[in-house]
Amino acid sequence: MGSEKGARREMSVSAIRNGTVIDHIQNEATFKVAEILRLAQEQHTVLVGMNLPSGKVGKKGIIKIESRELTPQEVNKIALIAPQATLNIIQDYEVAEKRSVELPERVEGIVRCFNPSCITNRQAVSTCFDVIASDPVGLRCVYCERVMTGPDIILK
Ligand SMILES: Nc1ncnc2c1ncn2[C@@H]1O[C@H](COP(=O)(O)OP(=O)(O)OP(=O)(O)O)[C@@H](O)[C@H]1O
Ligand SMILES: [Mg+2]
Ligand SMILES: [Zn+2]
Structure with missing residues (x-):
């Protein structure tokens, strides 16, 4: 063989x-x-x-x-x-x-915050999220604490 x-x-x-x-x-x-x-x-x-x-x-x-x-x-x-x-x-x-591929602990700048009143959607502040779960991915905005998963995660 x-x-x-x-x-x-x-x-x-x-x-x-x-x-x-x-x-x-x-x-x-x-x-x-x-x-x-x-x-x-x-x-x-x-x-x-x-x-x-x-x-x-x-x-x-x-x-x-x-x-x-x-x-x-x-x-x-x-x-x-x-x-x-x-x-x-x-x-x-x-x-x-x-x-x-590896999830970073923090995601800076590449994802939009899903909360329309978040400061990152109202002023020139770049987004920043803590990665709080990996499968499925969960992100928490460090500014407004909104947690986003799945289809809420919109890349810029
Ligand atoms: N020259 C090549 N061109 C395009 N695709 C390739 C080439 N060589 C390998 N691949 C593809 O890249 C992937 C990884 O190849 P590998 O030979 O490591 O397969 P594998 O042992 O099944 O790997 P894994 O354990 O990651 O599934 C496979 O999907 C394979 O079909
Ligand atoms: Mg394979
Ligand atoms: Zn936010």
């Missing part, structure tokens, strides 16, 4: 040579991740798969972007809406690096 490595399983979304694979995206978050990364404006090849079977998150989404790495800011945003996602850096068709 050949080694596991030699017997590469078939991919349901094809391979890229160099770039980033965002794997194990909760299915429903796939398009949001695409939006965060502004993939509609991407120059290089982008491959998106959805409704793929996954032991880890039920059905999953996957996004593959040729010749692109993610910024820390982008990774933080992905962590908020797809905390179980994994990032794979592809070099010369191989996985050169793999890591999970």
